[in-house]
Amino acid sequence: MVRYVLIFLLLFSVSLNAQSISGQAFYESKTTVDLDEMGAGRREMTEEMKKMVSQMMKSALEKTYILTFTKDESIYKEEEKLDATPINPGFRMMMNSFTPGSQYKNLKTGQIVEENEFFGKQFLVTDSIKSLDWQMTKDTKQIGQYTVFKAIAMKKVDPTDFSMARPKRDRKGKDEKENAEVKKDSTNFDDPMDMIEIPEEIEVIAWFTPQIPVSNGPGEFGGLPGLIMELNVYRTTLLCSKVVINPKSAEKIEAPKKGKKVTREEYIKIVQEKTEELRENFQNRGGRRGGGF
Template structure:
Protein backbone atom coordinates (compact mmCIF):
# COMPACT_ATOMS: atom_id res chain seq x y z
CA UNK A 1 0.00 0.00 0.00
CA UNK A 2 1.30 3.42 -0.91
CA UNK A 3 2.04 5.89 1.86
CA UNK A 4 1.30 9.57 1.52
CA UNK A 5 2.60 12.43 3.65
CA UNK A 6 -0.82 14.09 3.60
CA UNK A 7 -2.47 11.16 5.35
CA UNK A 8 0.03 11.11 8.18
CA UNK A 9 -0.15 14.89 8.44
CA UNK A 10 -3.90 14.59 8.95
CA UNK A 11 -3.42 11.96 11.62
CA UNK A 12 -0.96 14.19 13.46
CA UNK A 13 -3.10 17.30 13.07
CA UNK A 14 -6.31 15.78 14.43
CA UNK A 15 -4.39 13.97 17.18
CA UNK A 16 -7.03 11.35 17.94
CA UNK A 17 -6.07 8.73 20.51
CA UNK A 18 -7.01 5.53 18.72
CA UNK A 19 -6.49 3.48 21.87
CA UNK A 20 -9.70 4.83 23.43
CA UNK A 21 -11.75 5.47 20.31
CA UNK A 22 -15.24 4.04 19.91
CA UNK A 23 -18.33 4.92 17.96
CA UNK A 24 -21.27 3.98 15.78
CA UNK A 25 -21.43 4.52 12.01
CA UNK A 26 -24.72 4.28 10.08
CA UNK A 27 -24.61 3.15 6.43
CA UNK A 28 -27.26 3.32 3.72
CA UNK A 29 -27.05 0.83 0.85
CA UNK A 30 -28.27 1.72 -2.64
CA UNK A 31 -28.26 -0.61 -5.64
CA UNK A 32 -29.21 0.18 -9.23
CA UNK A 33 -30.53 -2.58 -11.49
CA UNK A 34 -30.45 -2.26 -15.28
CA UNK A 35 -33.44 -4.41 -16.13
CA UNK A 36 -33.17 -3.72 -19.88
CA UNK A 37 -29.89 -5.63 -19.82
CA UNK A 38 -31.49 -8.85 -18.59
CA UNK A 39 -31.58 -11.38 -21.40
CA UNK A 40 -30.75 -8.70 -23.95
CA UNK A 41 -34.36 -7.57 -23.60
CA UNK A 42 -35.53 -10.80 -25.31
CA UNK A 43 -36.22 -13.64 -22.85
CA UNK A 44 -37.63 -11.70 -19.92
CA UNK A 45 -41.13 -10.26 -20.06
CA UNK A 46 -41.85 -6.76 -18.75
CA UNK A 47 -43.75 -8.29 -15.84
CA UNK A 48 -40.79 -10.51 -14.94
CA UNK A 49 -38.40 -7.53 -15.19
CA UNK A 50 -40.56 -5.60 -12.74
CA UNK A 51 -40.71 -8.59 -10.37
CA UNK A 52 -36.95 -9.13 -10.37
CA UNK A 53 -36.27 -5.39 -9.92
CA UNK A 54 -38.58 -5.32 -6.88
CA UNK A 55 -36.91 -8.39 -5.39
CA UNK A 56 -33.41 -6.99 -5.93
CA UNK A 57 -34.33 -3.61 -4.45
CA UNK A 58 -35.87 -5.13 -1.33
CA UNK A 59 -32.97 -7.55 -0.87
CA UNK A 60 -30.14 -5.05 -1.33
CA UNK A 61 -31.30 -1.61 -0.14
CA UNK A 62 -30.95 -1.52 3.62
CA UNK A 63 -29.63 0.45 6.60
CA UNK A 64 -26.76 -0.89 8.69
CA UNK A 65 -25.03 0.13 11.94
CA UNK A 66 -21.34 -0.49 12.63
CA UNK A 67 -20.50 -0.33 16.35
CA UNK A 68 -16.73 -0.19 16.72
CA UNK A 69 -13.71 0.35 18.91
CA UNK A 70 -10.00 0.17 18.05
CA UNK A 71 -9.85 -3.59 17.50
CA UNK A 72 -13.41 -4.91 17.28
CA UNK A 73 -16.74 -4.20 15.64
CA UNK A 74 -20.27 -5.53 15.31
CA UNK A 75 -22.23 -4.81 12.11
CA UNK A 76 -26.00 -5.23 11.97
CA UNK A 77 -28.91 -4.43 9.70
CA UNK A 78 -31.55 -2.10 11.11
CA UNK A 79 -34.86 -3.92 11.12
CA UNK A 80 -37.67 -2.54 8.97
CA UNK A 81 -41.14 -3.62 7.86
CA UNK A 82 -40.94 -5.19 4.39
CA UNK A 83 -44.28 -5.75 2.67
CA UNK A 84 -42.84 -6.31 -0.81
CA UNK A 85 -44.30 -9.30 -2.70
CA UNK A 86 -41.13 -11.41 -2.98
CA UNK A 87 -40.82 -15.03 -4.06
CA UNK A 88 -39.79 -16.76 -0.81
CA UNK A 89 -37.18 -18.90 -2.53
CA UNK A 90 -35.48 -15.89 -4.13
CA UNK A 91 -35.57 -14.05 -0.82
CA UNK A 92 -33.89 -16.96 0.97
CA UNK A 93 -31.13 -17.17 -1.63
CA UNK A 94 -30.44 -13.44 -1.43
CA UNK A 95 -30.59 -13.34 2.36
CA UNK A 96 -28.05 -16.17 2.59
CA UNK A 97 -25.43 -13.59 1.57
CA UNK A 98 -26.85 -10.80 3.71
CA UNK A 99 -25.62 -11.95 7.11
CA UNK A 100 -27.14 -11.17 10.48
CA UNK A 101 -24.89 -9.89 13.26
CA UNK A 102 -21.36 -9.70 11.86
CA UNK A 103 -18.41 -9.50 14.25
CA UNK A 104 -14.84 -8.58 13.26
CA UNK A 105 -11.70 -8.78 15.38
CA UNK A 106 -8.84 -6.91 13.74
CA UNK A 107 -6.28 -8.32 16.17
CA UNK A 108 -7.04 -11.97 15.46
CA UNK A 109 -8.16 -11.40 11.86
CA UNK A 110 -11.38 -13.32 12.52
CA UNK A 111 -14.91 -12.63 11.33
CA UNK A 112 -18.00 -14.34 12.79
CA UNK A 113 -21.49 -14.09 11.28
CA UNK A 114 -24.96 -15.19 12.29
CA UNK A 115 -26.93 -16.43 9.28
CA UNK A 116 -30.42 -17.84 9.00
CA UNK A 117 -30.97 -20.00 5.94
CA UNK A 118 -34.14 -22.01 5.29
CA UNK A 119 -35.20 -21.61 8.91
CA UNK A 120 -31.95 -22.88 10.38
CA UNK A 121 -29.36 -20.79 12.23
CA UNK A 122 -25.69 -20.95 11.27
CA UNK A 123 -22.67 -19.39 12.95
CA UNK A 124 -20.14 -18.83 10.17
CA UNK A 125 -16.49 -18.29 11.04
CA UNK A 126 -13.88 -17.05 8.60
CA UNK A 127 -10.72 -14.98 8.27
CA UNK A 128 -11.07 -11.33 7.30
CA UNK A 129 -10.36 -11.16 3.58
CA UNK A 130 -7.16 -9.21 2.95
CA UNK A 131 -7.46 -6.92 -0.06
CA UNK A 132 -4.54 -5.30 -1.85
CA UNK A 133 -5.73 -1.73 -1.35
CA UNK A 134 -4.17 0.92 -3.59
CA UNK A 135 -4.52 4.30 -1.86
CA UNK A 136 -4.41 7.66 -3.64
CA UNK A 137 -4.23 11.36 -2.79
CA UNK A 138 -7.71 11.90 -4.26
CA UNK A 139 -10.01 13.19 -1.54
CA UNK A 140 -13.52 14.49 -0.93
CA UNK A 141 -15.69 15.66 1.93
CA UNK A 142 -18.16 13.18 3.42
CA UNK A 143 -20.13 14.93 6.12
CA UNK A 144 -17.61 16.62 8.39
CA UNK A 145 -14.79 14.25 7.44
CA UNK A 146 -12.08 14.33 4.77
CA UNK A 147 -12.04 10.98 2.96
CA UNK A 148 -9.36 9.52 0.69
CA UNK A 149 -9.88 7.12 -2.20
CA UNK A 150 -8.58 3.53 -2.33
CA UNK A 151 -9.30 0.72 -4.77
CA UNK A 152 -8.91 -3.07 -4.75
CA UNK A 153 -9.95 -6.17 -6.67
CA UNK A 154 -12.14 -8.59 -4.72
CA UNK A 155 -12.87 -12.20 -5.63
CA UNK A 156 -16.58 -13.06 -5.57
CA UNK A 157 -18.06 -16.26 -4.22
CA UNK A 158 -19.73 -18.05 -7.18
CA UNK A 159 -22.91 -18.51 -5.12
CA UNK A 160 -23.18 -14.90 -3.91
CA UNK A 161 -26.46 -13.82 -5.49
CA UNK A 162 -26.12 -10.31 -4.06
CA UNK A 163 -23.55 -9.80 -6.86
CA UNK A 164 -25.90 -11.05 -9.58
CA UNK A 165 -25.82 -9.34 -12.96
CA UNK A 166 -27.60 -10.00 -16.29
CA UNK A 167 -26.11 -12.76 -18.37
CA UNK A 168 -24.18 -11.63 -21.44
CA UNK A 169 -25.59 -12.38 -24.87
CA UNK A 170 -23.74 -15.39 -26.25
CA UNK A 171 -23.71 -15.72 -30.02
CA UNK A 172 -22.45 -19.31 -29.78
CA UNK A 173 -25.61 -20.56 -28.08
CA UNK A 174 -27.39 -23.47 -29.71
CA UNK A 175 -30.18 -21.74 -31.66
CA UNK A 176 -32.18 -24.94 -31.99
CA UNK A 177 -32.18 -25.48 -28.24
CA UNK A 178 -33.23 -21.88 -27.66
CA UNK A 179 -36.09 -22.25 -30.11
CA UNK A 180 -37.34 -25.38 -28.34
CA UNK A 181 -37.25 -23.59 -25.00
CA UNK A 182 -39.23 -20.67 -26.40
CA UNK A 183 -41.88 -23.00 -27.79
CA UNK A 184 -42.44 -24.57 -24.37
CA UNK A 185 -44.83 -21.97 -22.97
CA UNK A 186 -45.68 -24.20 -19.99
CA UNK A 187 -42.13 -23.99 -18.61
CA UNK A 188 -41.88 -21.32 -15.88
CA UNK A 189 -39.40 -18.46 -16.23
CA UNK A 190 -36.66 -19.00 -13.66
CA UNK A 191 -35.08 -15.61 -12.79
CA UNK A 192 -31.87 -17.41 -11.79
CA UNK A 193 -31.39 -18.56 -15.40
CA UNK A 194 -31.06 -14.93 -16.45
CA UNK A 195 -28.29 -13.86 -14.12
CA UNK A 196 -24.64 -14.69 -13.55
CA UNK A 197 -22.08 -14.06 -10.80
CA UNK A 198 -18.84 -12.26 -11.78
CA UNK A 199 -15.56 -13.90 -10.76
CA UNK A 200 -14.18 -10.65 -9.36
CA UNK A 201 -15.18 -7.01 -8.93
CA UNK A 202 -13.42 -3.71 -8.37
CA UNK A 203 -14.09 -2.10 -5.01
CA UNK A 204 -13.66 1.63 -4.39
CA UNK A 205 -13.46 2.80 -0.79
CA UNK A 206 -13.34 6.27 0.74
CA UNK A 207 -11.75 6.26 4.19
CA UNK A 208 -11.01 8.98 6.73
CA UNK A 209 -7.78 9.17 8.76
CA UNK A 210 -9.72 11.43 11.14
CA UNK A 211 -11.12 8.22 12.62
CA UNK A 212 -7.92 6.11 12.71
CA UNK A 213 -9.34 2.61 12.93
CA UNK A 214 -8.74 0.02 10.21
CA UNK A 215 -12.38 -0.97 9.88
CA UNK A 216 -15.45 -0.54 7.73
CA UNK A 217 -18.90 -1.92 6.88
CA UNK A 218 -19.44 -5.63 6.44
CA UNK A 219 -16.32 -7.69 5.77
CA UNK A 220 -14.25 -4.70 4.62
CA UNK A 221 -11.23 -3.46 6.56
CA UNK A 222 -7.50 -2.84 6.18
CA UNK A 223 -7.25 0.89 5.46
CA UNK A 224 -5.64 3.58 7.69
CA UNK A 225 -9.00 5.03 8.68
CA UNK A 226 -12.69 4.19 8.94
CA UNK A 227 -14.33 3.46 5.58
CA UNK A 228 -17.13 5.97 5.02
CA UNK A 229 -18.16 4.94 1.51
CA UNK A 230 -17.91 1.76 -0.55
CA UNK A 231 -18.72 1.29 -4.23
CA UNK A 232 -18.76 -2.13 -5.89
CA UNK A 233 -20.51 -3.09 -9.09
CA UNK A 234 -23.89 -1.29 -8.85
CA UNK A 235 -24.00 -0.98 -5.05
CA UNK A 236 -22.99 1.95 -2.86
CA UNK A 237 -22.70 1.89 0.94
CA UNK A 238 -22.61 5.46 2.25
CA UNK A 239 -22.12 6.50 5.87
CA UNK A 240 -24.98 8.85 6.77
CA UNK A 241 -24.19 9.45 10.45
CA UNK A 242 -21.37 8.88 12.95
CA UNK A 243 -21.68 9.05 16.73
CA UNK A 244 -18.26 9.14 18.38
CA UNK A 245 -17.67 7.76 21.87
CA UNK A 246 -21.39 7.26 22.64
CA UNK A 247 -22.40 6.92 26.28
CA UNK A 248 -24.77 4.07 25.51
CA UNK A 249 -23.92 1.63 22.74
CA UNK A 250 -24.22 -2.05 22.03
CA UNK A 251 -21.66 -4.32 23.63
CA UNK A 252 -19.20 -5.62 21.05
CA UNK A 253 -18.89 -9.38 21.27
CA UNK A 254 -19.09 -12.31 18.86
CA UNK A 255 -22.55 -13.70 18.07
CA UNK A 256 -23.26 -17.16 19.47
CA UNK A 257 -26.48 -18.45 17.89
CA UNK A 258 -26.42 -21.21 15.33
CA UNK A 259 -24.57 -24.29 14.19
CA UNK A 260 -20.85 -23.55 13.90
CA UNK A 261 -19.56 -23.92 10.34
CA UNK A 262 -16.66 -22.59 8.30
CA UNK A 263 -17.20 -20.31 5.31
CA UNK A 264 -16.52 -23.18 2.89
CA UNK A 265 -18.98 -25.44 4.69
CA UNK A 266 -21.68 -22.78 4.64
CA UNK A 267 -21.09 -22.06 0.94
CA UNK A 268 -21.60 -25.76 0.19
CA UNK A 269 -24.84 -25.80 2.20
CA UNK A 270 -26.15 -22.74 0.34
CA UNK A 271 -25.28 -24.18 -3.08
CA UNK A 272 -26.93 -27.54 -2.40
CA UNK A 273 -30.14 -25.97 -1.09
CA UNK A 274 -30.22 -23.35 -3.85
CA UNK A 275 -29.94 -26.06 -6.51
CA UNK A 276 -32.69 -28.03 -4.77
CA UNK A 277 -34.93 -24.97 -4.60
CA UNK A 278 -34.50 -24.24 -8.30
CA UNK A 279 -35.42 -27.81 -9.18
CA UNK A 280 -38.55 -27.53 -7.03
CA UNK A 281 -39.37 -24.20 -8.67
CA UNK A 282 -39.19 -25.72 -12.15
CA UNK A 283 -41.05 -28.87 -11.13
CA UNK A 284 -43.95 -26.96 -9.57
CA UNK A 285 -44.32 -24.45 -12.37
CA UNK A 286 -42.74 -21.59 -10.45
CA UNK A 287 -45.22 -21.79 -7.59
CA UNK A 288 -43.16 -23.56 -4.91
CA UNK A 289 -43.87 -21.72 -1.67
CA UNK A 290 -42.21 -24.14 0.73
CA UNK A 291 -38.58 -23.86 -0.42
CA UNK A 292 -37.59 -27.25 1.01
CA UNK A 293 -35.87 -27.53 4.34
CA UNK A 294 -33.15 -29.21 6.35
CA UNK A 295 -33.59 -32.73 7.55
CA UNK A 296 -33.07 -33.65 11.18
Protein backbone atom coordinates in the same frame (compact mmCIF):
# COMPACT_ATOMS: atom_id res chain seq x y z
CA MET B 1 3.66 12.36 -2.61
CA VAL B 2 1.21 15.07 -1.53
CA ARG B 3 -1.51 12.56 -0.63
CA TYR B 4 0.87 10.66 1.70
CA VAL B 5 1.80 13.89 3.49
CA LEU B 6 -1.89 14.71 3.95
CA ILE B 7 -2.62 11.25 5.31
CA PHE B 8 0.36 11.49 7.69
CA LEU B 9 -0.76 14.87 9.02
CA LEU B 10 -4.31 13.68 9.54
CA LEU B 11 -3.14 10.51 11.27
CA PHE B 12 -0.78 12.48 13.52
CA SER B 13 -3.53 14.93 14.50
CA VAL B 14 -5.77 12.16 15.86
CA SER B 15 -3.27 9.53 17.01
CA LEU B 16 -3.47 10.59 20.68
CA ASN B 17 -7.16 9.61 20.80
CA ALA B 18 -6.84 6.40 18.78
CA GLN B 19 -6.50 4.08 21.76
CA SER B 20 -9.79 5.07 23.40
CA ILE B 21 -11.93 5.82 20.34
CA SER B 22 -15.32 4.22 19.90
CA GLY B 23 -18.30 5.10 17.79
CA GLN B 24 -21.17 4.23 15.50
CA ALA B 25 -21.31 4.71 11.74
CA PHE B 26 -24.62 4.57 9.85
CA TYR B 27 -24.53 3.37 6.23
CA GLU B 28 -27.23 3.64 3.55
CA SER B 29 -27.10 0.99 0.83
CA LYS B 30 -28.08 1.53 -2.80
CA THR B 31 -28.02 -1.24 -5.41
CA THR B 32 -28.65 -0.72 -9.10
CA VAL B 33 -30.42 -3.45 -11.06
CA ASP B 34 -30.84 -3.40 -14.85
CA LEU B 35 -34.22 -5.06 -15.40
CA ASP B 36 -33.72 -5.06 -19.17
CA GLU B 37 -30.50 -7.01 -18.68
CA MET B 38 -32.27 -9.40 -16.30
CA GLY B 39 -34.74 -10.21 -19.04
CA ALA B 40 -32.13 -10.81 -21.71
CA GLY B 41 -32.72 -14.06 -23.59
CA ARG B 42 -36.03 -14.76 -21.81
CA ARG B 43 -39.62 -13.64 -21.95
CA GLU B 44 -39.79 -9.86 -22.02
CA MET B 45 -41.02 -8.14 -18.88
CA THR B 46 -43.99 -5.81 -19.19
CA GLU B 47 -43.77 -2.30 -17.73
CA GLU B 48 -46.13 -3.38 -14.95
CA MET B 49 -43.91 -6.34 -14.08
CA LYS B 50 -40.83 -4.10 -14.11
CA LYS B 51 -42.51 -1.68 -11.71
CA MET B 52 -43.49 -4.49 -9.35
CA VAL B 53 -40.02 -6.05 -9.41
CA SER B 54 -38.38 -2.64 -8.91
CA GLN B 55 -40.45 -2.02 -5.78
CA MET B 56 -39.56 -5.44 -4.38
CA MET B 57 -35.87 -5.00 -5.18
CA LYS B 58 -35.81 -1.54 -3.62
CA SER B 59 -37.35 -2.83 -0.41
CA ALA B 60 -34.98 -5.80 -0.32
CA LEU B 61 -31.76 -3.99 -1.25
CA GLU B 62 -32.03 -0.42 0.07
CA LYS B 63 -31.26 -0.75 3.75
CA THR B 64 -29.56 1.02 6.65
CA TYR B 65 -26.69 -0.64 8.50
CA ILE B 66 -24.97 0.33 11.75
CA LEU B 67 -21.29 -0.31 12.45
CA THR B 68 -20.55 -0.09 16.18
CA PHE B 69 -16.79 0.00 16.67
CA THR B 70 -13.80 0.43 18.92
CA LYS B 71 -10.18 0.44 17.82
CA ASP B 72 -10.02 -3.38 17.79
CA GLU B 73 -13.59 -4.70 17.55
CA SER B 74 -16.84 -4.05 15.72
CA ILE B 75 -20.35 -5.36 15.16
CA TYR B 76 -22.17 -4.63 11.89
CA LYS B 77 -25.95 -5.02 11.76
CA GLU B 78 -28.92 -4.07 9.63
CA GLU B 79 -31.07 -1.43 11.31
CA GLU B 80 -34.47 -2.88 12.14
CA LYS B 81 -37.40 -0.98 10.69
CA LEU B 82 -40.96 -1.56 9.60
CA ASP B 83 -41.50 -1.98 5.86
CA ALA B 84 -45.00 -1.74 4.44
CA THR B 85 -43.93 -2.67 0.89
CA PRO B 86 -45.77 -5.86 -0.16
CA ILE B 87 -43.23 -8.53 -1.07
CA ASN B 88 -43.80 -12.10 -2.17
CA PRO B 89 -42.83 -14.33 0.83
CA GLY B 90 -40.76 -16.60 -1.41
CA PHE B 91 -38.84 -13.64 -2.85
CA ARG B 92 -38.21 -12.25 0.65
CA MET B 93 -36.92 -15.60 1.89
CA MET B 94 -34.64 -15.94 -1.13
CA MET B 95 -33.16 -12.45 -0.65
CA ASN B 96 -32.65 -13.01 3.10
CA SER B 97 -30.94 -16.32 2.37
CA PHE B 98 -28.19 -14.56 0.45
CA THR B 99 -27.70 -11.63 2.84
CA PRO B 100 -25.36 -12.01 5.85
CA GLY B 101 -26.77 -11.22 9.28
CA SER B 102 -24.80 -9.64 12.13
CA GLN B 103 -21.06 -9.55 11.48
CA TYR B 104 -18.46 -9.34 14.25
CA LYS B 105 -14.83 -8.47 13.56
CA ASN B 106 -11.86 -8.68 15.89
CA LEU B 107 -8.94 -6.83 14.33
CA LYS B 108 -6.52 -8.13 16.95
CA THR B 109 -7.21 -11.81 16.34
CA GLY B 110 -8.06 -11.35 12.66
CA GLN B 111 -11.35 -13.22 13.06
CA ILE B 112 -14.79 -12.51 11.61
CA VAL B 113 -17.97 -14.21 12.85
CA GLU B 114 -21.31 -13.77 11.08
CA GLU B 115 -24.86 -15.03 11.43
CA ASN B 116 -26.31 -16.40 8.20
CA GLU B 117 -29.81 -17.66 7.54
CA PHE B 118 -29.97 -19.96 4.54
CA PHE B 119 -33.48 -21.07 3.55
CA GLY B 120 -34.77 -21.01 7.11
CA LYS B 121 -31.75 -22.55 8.83
CA GLN B 122 -29.37 -20.54 11.03
CA PHE B 123 -25.60 -20.80 10.66
CA LEU B 124 -22.77 -19.19 12.60
CA VAL B 125 -19.93 -18.76 10.12
CA THR B 126 -16.37 -18.19 11.34
CA ASP B 127 -13.55 -17.04 9.09
CA SER B 128 -10.32 -15.08 9.05
CA ILE B 129 -10.47 -11.46 7.92
CA LYS B 130 -9.27 -11.34 4.31
CA SER B 131 -6.70 -8.64 3.60
CA LEU B 132 -7.04 -6.76 0.33
CA ASP B 133 -4.13 -5.25 -1.58
CA TRP B 134 -5.34 -1.65 -1.43
CA GLN B 135 -3.87 0.78 -3.93
CA MET B 136 -3.99 4.45 -2.88
CA THR B 137 -4.96 7.06 -5.46
CA LYS B 138 -4.60 10.84 -5.66
CA ASP B 139 -8.37 11.40 -5.35
CA THR B 140 -9.87 13.06 -2.30
CA LYS B 141 -13.28 14.56 -1.49
CA GLN B 142 -15.49 15.59 1.41
CA ILE B 143 -18.16 13.41 3.00
CA GLY B 144 -19.84 15.62 5.56
CA GLN B 145 -17.14 17.07 7.79
CA TYR B 146 -14.59 14.42 6.86
CA THR B 147 -11.83 14.46 4.24
CA VAL B 148 -11.77 11.07 2.55
CA PHE B 149 -9.16 9.37 0.38
CA LYS B 150 -9.78 6.90 -2.41
CA ALA B 151 -8.34 3.38 -2.44
CA ILE B 152 -8.94 0.57 -4.94
CA ALA B 153 -8.51 -3.20 -4.62
CA MET B 154 -9.50 -6.37 -6.45
CA LYS B 155 -11.45 -8.95 -4.47
CA LYS B 156 -12.09 -12.62 -5.16
CA VAL B 157 -15.79 -13.40 -5.03
CA ASP B 158 -17.30 -16.12 -2.88
CA PRO B 159 -18.85 -18.58 -5.40
CA THR B 160 -22.01 -18.72 -3.25
CA ASP B 161 -22.44 -14.93 -3.06
CA PHE B 162 -25.55 -14.57 -5.21
CA SER B 163 -25.68 -10.82 -4.52
CA MET B 164 -22.94 -10.66 -7.18
CA ALA B 165 -24.93 -12.66 -9.74
CA ARG B 166 -25.38 -11.23 -13.21
CA PRO B 167 -27.07 -12.54 -16.37
CA LYS B 168 -24.82 -14.80 -18.39
CA ARG B 169 -23.35 -12.79 -21.22
CA ASP B 170 -23.70 -15.61 -23.76
CA ARG B 171 -27.48 -15.65 -23.33
CA LYS B 172 -27.62 -12.41 -25.28
CA GLY B 173 -26.19 -14.32 -28.21
CA LYS B 174 -29.03 -16.84 -28.43
CA ASP B 175 -30.49 -16.79 -31.92
CA GLU B 176 -33.91 -15.27 -32.50
CA LYS B 177 -35.45 -18.62 -33.46
CA GLU B 178 -34.63 -20.17 -30.08
CA ASN B 179 -35.96 -17.15 -28.22
CA ALA B 180 -39.18 -17.28 -30.23
CA GLU B 181 -39.65 -20.95 -29.37
CA VAL B 182 -39.17 -20.25 -25.66
CA LYS B 183 -41.77 -17.46 -25.74
CA LYS B 184 -44.21 -19.63 -27.68
CA ASP B 185 -43.97 -22.65 -25.40
CA SER B 186 -45.37 -21.56 -22.02
CA THR B 187 -44.39 -24.93 -20.49
CA ASN B 188 -40.72 -24.34 -21.24
CA PHE B 189 -39.05 -23.34 -17.95
CA ASP B 190 -35.51 -22.01 -17.93
CA ASP B 191 -33.32 -23.14 -15.06
CA PRO B 192 -32.66 -19.87 -13.13
CA MET B 193 -29.11 -20.98 -12.33
CA ASP B 194 -28.38 -21.36 -16.05
CA MET B 195 -29.31 -17.71 -16.56
CA ILE B 196 -26.78 -16.22 -14.16
CA GLU B 197 -23.07 -16.23 -13.45
CA ILE B 198 -20.98 -15.04 -10.53
CA PRO B 199 -17.76 -13.20 -11.45
CA GLU B 200 -14.53 -14.61 -10.07
CA GLU B 201 -13.16 -11.17 -9.17
CA ILE B 202 -14.54 -7.66 -8.75
CA GLU B 203 -13.16 -4.16 -8.18
CA VAL B 204 -13.76 -2.57 -4.79
CA ILE B 205 -13.51 1.21 -4.30
CA ALA B 206 -13.26 2.61 -0.77
CA TRP B 207 -13.23 6.19 0.49
CA PHE B 208 -11.68 6.33 3.97
CA THR B 209 -10.89 9.06 6.48
CA PRO B 210 -7.80 9.07 8.74
CA GLN B 211 -9.75 11.53 10.93
CA ILE B 212 -11.40 8.44 12.43
CA PRO B 213 -8.32 6.24 13.05
CA VAL B 214 -9.87 2.77 13.02
CA SER B 215 -8.92 0.23 10.36
CA ASN B 216 -12.52 -0.78 9.82
CA GLY B 217 -15.55 -0.39 7.61
CA PRO B 218 -18.90 -1.90 6.64
CA GLY B 219 -19.29 -5.67 6.45
CA GLU B 220 -16.07 -7.60 5.93
CA PHE B 221 -14.14 -4.57 4.68
CA GLY B 222 -11.36 -2.65 6.39
CA GLY B 223 -7.57 -2.67 6.42
CA LEU B 224 -7.13 1.03 5.61
CA PRO B 225 -5.63 3.80 7.81
CA GLY B 226 -9.04 5.17 8.71
CA LEU B 227 -12.75 4.36 8.76
CA ILE B 228 -14.31 3.57 5.37
CA MET B 229 -16.99 6.20 4.75
CA GLU B 230 -18.09 5.07 1.29
CA LEU B 231 -17.77 1.69 -0.38
CA ASN B 232 -18.52 0.71 -3.97
CA VAL B 233 -18.76 -3.03 -4.57
CA TYR B 234 -20.04 -4.14 -7.98
CA ARG B 235 -23.60 -2.69 -8.19
CA THR B 236 -23.85 -1.69 -4.52
CA THR B 237 -22.82 1.56 -2.84
CA LEU B 238 -22.66 1.94 0.94
CA LEU B 239 -22.51 5.58 2.01
CA CYS B 240 -21.97 6.69 5.59
CA SER B 241 -24.74 9.16 6.47
CA LYS B 242 -23.80 9.77 10.11
CA VAL B 243 -20.97 9.09 12.55
CA VAL B 244 -21.27 9.36 16.32
CA ILE B 245 -17.91 9.33 18.12
CA ASN B 246 -17.72 8.06 21.70
CA PRO B 247 -21.53 7.79 22.10
CA LYS B 248 -23.00 7.84 25.59
CA SER B 249 -24.88 4.63 24.87
CA ALA B 250 -24.23 2.06 22.14
CA GLU B 251 -24.77 -1.61 21.51
CA LYS B 252 -22.42 -3.95 23.30
CA ILE B 253 -19.84 -5.38 20.93
CA GLU B 254 -19.72 -9.16 21.13
CA ALA B 255 -19.62 -12.05 18.69
CA PRO B 256 -23.02 -13.48 17.68
CA LYS B 257 -23.87 -16.91 19.08
CA LYS B 258 -27.02 -17.97 17.19
CA GLY B 259 -26.81 -20.83 14.70
CA LYS B 260 -24.89 -23.97 13.83
CA LYS B 261 -21.15 -23.31 14.00
CA VAL B 262 -19.40 -23.85 10.65
CA THR B 263 -16.27 -22.61 8.92
CA ARG B 264 -16.50 -20.53 5.74
CA GLU B 265 -15.46 -23.55 3.68
CA GLU B 266 -18.14 -25.74 5.30
CA TYR B 267 -20.80 -23.09 4.72
CA ILE B 268 -19.86 -22.70 1.04
CA LYS B 269 -20.18 -26.47 0.60
CA ILE B 270 -23.63 -26.47 2.29
CA VAL B 271 -24.89 -23.67 0.04
CA GLN B 272 -23.51 -25.31 -3.10
CA GLU B 273 -25.12 -28.66 -2.26
CA LYS B 274 -28.47 -27.06 -1.44
CA THR B 275 -28.37 -24.96 -4.60
CA GLU B 276 -27.77 -28.06 -6.71
CA GLU B 277 -30.67 -29.79 -4.95
CA LEU B 278 -32.95 -26.84 -5.72
CA ARG B 279 -31.89 -26.94 -9.36
CA GLU B 280 -32.78 -30.62 -9.61
CA ASN B 281 -36.16 -30.03 -7.95
CA PHE B 282 -36.84 -27.12 -10.27
CA GLN B 283 -36.09 -29.19 -13.34
CA ASN B 284 -38.03 -32.24 -12.14
CA ARG B 285 -41.12 -30.24 -11.14
CA GLY B 286 -41.28 -27.96 -14.14
CA GLY B 287 -40.09 -24.85 -12.39
CA ARG B 288 -41.65 -25.34 -8.94
CA ARG B 289 -39.39 -24.78 -5.92
CA GLY B 290 -38.31 -27.75 -3.82
CA GLY B 291 -38.43 -28.27 -0.07
CA GLY B 292 -36.18 -27.25 2.79
CA PHE B 293 -33.24 -28.93 4.46
